[in-house]
Amino acid sequence: MNPTPDLERLRFNMIEQQIRPWDVLDFDILELLAAIRREDYVPPAHKGLAFFDMEIPLGNGAVPGQVMLSPKVEARILQDLHIQKHESVLEIGTGSGFMAALLAARAAQVLSLEIDPKLAATAEQNLRSNGVSNVEVRVADGSKPLPSGPTFDVIVLSGSVARVPQNLLGSLKTGGRLAAIVGDEPMMRMTFVTRMGESSYQTTQPWDIVAARLRNFPEPSRFSF
Numbered sequence: 001m002n003p004t005p006d007l008e009r010l011r012f013n014m015i016e017q018q019i020r021p022w023d024v025l026d027f028d029i030l031e032l033l034a035a036i037r038r039e040d041y042v043p044p045a046h047k048g049l050a051f052f053d054m055e056i057p058l059g060n061g062a063v064p065g066q067v068m069l070s071p072k073v074e075a076r077i078l079q080d081l082h083i084q085k086h087e088s089v090l091e092i093g094t095g096s097g098f099m100a101a102l103l104a105a106r107a108a109q110v111l112s113l114e115i116d117p118k119l120a121a122t123a124e125q126n127l128r129s130n131g132v133s134n135v136e137v138r139v140a141d142g143s144k145p146l147p148s149g150p151t152f153d154v155i156v157l158s159g160s161v162a163r164v165p166q167n168l169l170g171s172l173k174t175g176g177r178l179a180a181i182v183g184d185e186p187m188m189r190m191t192f193v194t195r196m197g198e199s200s201y202q203t204t205q206p207w208d209i210v211a212a213r214l215r216n217f218p219e220p221s222r223f224s225f
Contacts, residue, residue, distance in 0.1 A: 007039060007156065013052040014038075014071055022072040029079045030198065032105055039069065040100035041126050055212060058095055058119060066095060066119065069158060074099050077179050080206065083107050087153035090141030090171065093214050097123030097181045099158050100135045107154065113140040115215055141218040146171050157181065159214035160188055169193060169201060181211045 009040060015033055024030065029117070039050040046056050055067035083089065083106035091100055093168075100123065104110045104191040114120035117139050142157075151173045154161035157165075160181040172195040182191040182205075189205035196202050 010051040013036070015052075018053045018072045019075045022076055024072065024075045024079050026079045029075055032078075032102060033071070033075055036098070036105065037130065038098055041101065041123075041132055042068065042094055043096070046195065047078075057195060064117065066093075066215075068096050068098060071084050072210065073209055074102060074209070077190070078102050078106065080190075081154055081156070081177055081179055083154055089154040089156065090099075090146075090152040091156045091158055092168075093158035094120060094123045094137050097126040097132075097135070097137070097160060100137070100155070101127060101130060101132050103154075103156065104132050104135045110135040111152075112137050113142040115141050137141070137220075141176055141216055142214065143167060143175040143218075152176060155179070157214060160211040160224055161217040162219050163217075164191060164193060164203075165217060169195065174198075 011034060015030055019033060020030065020115060024204045039047060041057055042050040042092050043058060049056050053070055053072060055056055055070055058066045058068065085108060087107050089103045089107045089110045091103060091110060091112040094100055094112040100110050100112040112135055114123060114137060120137050120139045127135050145167050151171050153173055155168055155172060155174045155178040157180040164180055164182055168178060174197060178193040180191050181188050183189055187208065190207045190209055192204050194202045
């Protein structure tokens with residue numbers, strides 16, 4: 001089914017008025033945002049919000065508070081990671097599957113972990129319906145230690161955490177990058193950690209953004225004695 005002219009106008013406006021002004025200037029990324037139909041990944045109750053500059057509630061009743069990140073944030077993360085076609089990606093927080101679809105278009109393979117089984121099933125259906133075949137959606141708690149063995153070129157946390165999860169850094173290959181929104185409201189920083197060697201990491205925090213929390217990652221005590 002082809003998108004209607006109205007949807008194409010809204011998609012164009014999303015790219016030109018939200019994403020491009022947010023320093024997303026990579027032509028391939030902008031083309032990808034034009035090609036992958038965001039509206040196919042938005043819950044039916046919120047279809048009208050698909051192209052708005054906002055987090056969209058996923059609200060299936062199972063896990064309150066889970067959202068799709070805003071389009072400009074997804075696009076900027078994708079641009080700043082510089083994913084290559086041979087690379088493998090781990091995503092924590094599948095949500096609706098839209099970010100997984102974007103990642104899959106850039107990478108060889110994506111493993112996406114989702115804590116909520118209903119969301120995982122919906123995301124898997126969304127991805128299959130849109131012909132995305134190189135994403136595995138797995139029901140799992142991304143805050144738990146990963147099984148030893150597979151390592152990744154890229155790890156993306158599709159939500160915020162209080163601190164960079166140190167247990168995930170060991171799952172990066174040398175040269176691999178982890179992307180996470182780190183901090184507490186009202187100030188969070190987009191954080192990229194690159195593994196330079198066996199125990200050497202480089203961290204950059206190039207821009208500010210506030211996003212909903214991922215579940216079960218540690219929250220430091222707000223009290224000190």
